[in-house]
Amino acid sequence: MKRSDLDWAHDLDRRLFLDAAWEKEDMKEAFLPGRRFIVGEAGRPEGWAAMDASGAFAHILSIDVEPSFQGRGLGSSLLSSLLSSAKDMGKKKCILEVSCDNEKAFGLYKKFGFKTRGRIEGYYPSSDAFVMEKDLEG
């Protein structure tokens, strides 16, 4: 992700997540060490995803795909790319939080072998979150 992507990436996040969207200022985290923010393009940007790998584990922060482009494999490609990067960085585990209401994202993460490890009440403004984890070794 480049600085010039921040406006559309933030706009997409606001359209997808409303009151639970990233603050635009916080998206500058993309340029901190250990972060990997990537853009998925099909002629034009259609999605983005973010990971914080600055700590002991890789932490998926976000995956956003344009509503008109969902269901065509981009979410899988973005997640696959982040998981490869995490392995390349020597991370042994990947964690994430997902809204308990979000069947699509839960399905995506389950497909990639993430297991539910817990639930955080009130994590999002209007829902709880599942904490999911995937072993990156082996």
Ligand SMILES: CC(C)(COP(=O)(O)OP(=O)(O)OC[C@H]1O[C@@H](n2cnc3c(N)ncnc32)[C@H](O)[C@@H]1OP(=O)(O)O)[C@@H](O)C(=O)NCCC(=O)NCCS
């Ligand atoms: C979740 C999201 C990133 C998935 O991206 P996508 O490009 O649509 O996903 P893909 O086409 O790669 O599908 C991957 C898997 O997701 C799951 N999935 C996708 N659409 C689904 C649906 N309507 N219902 C249930 N599971 C679904 C399936 O497991 C699917 O695998 P399959 O095609 O083999 O069945 C996308 O729907 C999105 O941007 N949603 C809004 C933002 C969001 O919730 N992000 C996740 C935050 S934690």
